Amino acid sequence: MKxxxxxxxxxxxxxxxxxxxxxxxxxxxxPASALLINNKPLYYPEFTKSLHYEAEIVLKIAKNGKHIEDxxxxxxxxxxxxxxxxxxxxxxxxxxxxxxxxxxxxxxxxSAALSPFIPIERVDRxxxxxxxxxxxxxxxxxxxxxxxxxxxxxxxxxSTFFKLNIGxxxxxxxxxxxxxxxxxxxxxxxxxxxxxxxxxxxxLYCQIK
Numbered sequence: 185m186k187x188x189x190x191x192x193x194x195x196x197x198x199x200x201x202x203x204x205x206x207x208x209x210x211x212x213x214x215p216a217s218a219l220l221i222n223n224k225p226l227y228y229p230e231f232t233k234s235l236h237y238e239a240e241i242v243l244k245i246a247k248n249g250k251h252i253e254d255x256x257x258x259x260x261x262x263x264x265x266x267x268x269x270x271x272x273x274x275x276x277x278x279x280x281x282x283x284x285x286x287x288x289x290x291x292x293x294x295s296a297a298l299s300p301f302i303p304i305e306r307v308d309r310x311x312x313x314x315x316x317x318x319x320x321x322x323x324x325x326x327x328x329x330x331x332x333x334x335x336x337x338x339x340x341x342x343s344t345f346f347k348l349n350i351g352x353x354x355x356x357x358x359x360x361x362x363x364x365x366x367x368x369x370x371x372x373x374x375x376x377x378x379x380x381x382x383x384x385x386x387x388l389y390c391q392i393k
Contacts, residue, residue, distance in 0.1 A: 187214040193357025218296040232272035238358035239316035242267040245352040257336035263301035266373035299388035313376035326359030
């Protein structure tokens with residue numbers, strides 16, 4: 185199982201971190217040990233003093249495929265979830281300044297929080313609304329209609345380099361509003377289904393310990 189992540193896929197998020205808007209998908213990977221499921225807590229890593237949340241819609245690959253064409257890409261996703269790409273921002277900044285890869289700032293254990301999956305038929309796949317709250321206050325509100333690179337384009341692009349296998353996960357990018365978390369904070373993620381955000385119940389729950 186691969187965890188493929190797309191960076192800077194919303195214009196406003198790229199701008200809030202003073203990053204250039206990419207012309208091609210910015211791809212990085214997380215190891216399987218990064219996965220954080222079943223509402224388990226995230227223990228604040230000892231190697232950072234600036235842990236950030238980044239909420240995003242996650243695709244689960246439903247078919248094996250390589251060099252997938254755009255017109256066939258929708259068939260490869262039948263379920264979606266909301267996830268959090270946790271980032272050690274201070275460590276990432278240090279690595280970027282040196283021109284080094286920044287996997288250790290993105291791929292550490294527990295850095296890929298993930299909710300249960302829902303059928304994609306419950307949402308408008310071209311305009312999935314989602315939000316993240318911190319301690320009950322909304323901190324991120326996104327809609328995938330604002331993606332720079334669509335679900336289909338991401339699948340087509342990444343399958344050029346990696347064979348996509350059943351069960352692979354693709355984190356599709358985060359909107360503006362990323363920020364720090366502290367020990368004791370509670371993060372909750374929601375996807376709008378049938379006109380409401382999860383009927384008031386979060387799909388994703390994560391406490392920082």
